[in-house]
Amino acid sequence: MSTVSRQDAPLLSVEDLVVEYPSKKFRAKPFRALTDINITIGQGETLGLVGESGSGKTTLGRAVLGLAPVTRGKVIFEGNDISNASRRERRTLSRDLQVVFQDPYTSLNPALEIGDILAEPLGVQGLQKDAARKRVKELLDQVGLPSDAIHRLPREFSGGQRQRVAIARALALSPKLIVCDEPVSALDLSTQARVLDLFLQIQRDTGVSYLFVSHDLDVVRHISHRVAVMFRGEIVEQGLAGTVTRDPEHPYTQRLLLASPVPDPDRQEQRRADRHRLLEQQRQQTEQAGAAA
Secondary structure, three states: OEEOOOOOOOOEEEEEEEEEEOOOOOOOOOEEEEEEEEEEEOOOOEEEEEOOOOOOHHHHHHHHHOOOOOOEEEEEEOOEEOOOOOHHHHHHHOOOEEEEOOOOOOOOOOOOOHHHHHHHHHHHOOOOHHHHHHHHHHHHHHOOOOHHHHHOOHHHOOHHHHHHHHHHHHHOOOOOEEEEEOOOOOOOHHHHHHHHHHHHHHHHHHOOEEEEEEOOHHHHHHHOOEEEEEEOOEEEEEEEHHHHHHOOOOHHHHHHHHHOOOOOHHHHHHHHHHHHHHHHHHHHHHHHHHHHO
16 A cells, blocks of 8 residues: 555545446446546545445445455545555455445344354454453443343344444444445334434544445435535535535436425425426436537
8 A cells, every 4th residue: 555645634535536347248348337536534524425226326435445446546545545455455454444234134144143243353353352252242332232132143133233233343443434335224214213323423432434325315414424426426416414415506416305205295296396397307408418419
């Protein structure tokens, strides 16, 4: 990893990032998943990354974690370029850079007890058994699970409780940044709210930063300081969470906002009409641009 010398540098900086995957077809151009992505995340800050399925938001999270190829550009973490970090360097980075996946069940080994799941990353980093056991108890308390959870299997817990276990595992090594990939989308609304509040409380207590990936503007509004909106592999709008999620400028973000359900039937009907009108305007603009060309 090369070191980037900067004063007051953000915790994470993604600069002009391009991610391409080789095509399976002979001599076909590679598929470009991300184009010229630029984001920053400060210490103790949450950047919400929002977009529809296929927009590229999960690919960006994977690129930060070293799970997607970086074709061009840089991923800089704590002043170090980790775009093409080796496996050994990634193992060292795992102390400071962790992930919480979408499905709280499949992300946990169903054959291991919760205590073993939480102790595993501690053992990999060389923590002794007694110290690891103490840390596991601290983690369970931190995410609001009883101490007897140590000896239980993932299947014995609800979806929300399993996601708490996944969060505890991500927190085990006291990371500085956690990539949260749709961590509440598989949960019901009441459980979503409790898990989001847990994320916020953990951030207040530890100062951890989040790259929070979601398709839901309401979710990112609740948890994020800033929001970046992705569409077809590009960031089309970025700014303070309150501004982007309530008064967006880009037509795509406006469509996302109008697609969010509201409990008032009259308002929901008006939103559908507004979204339909916006889509029709954009269709006409596209046709006019094509005719002019």
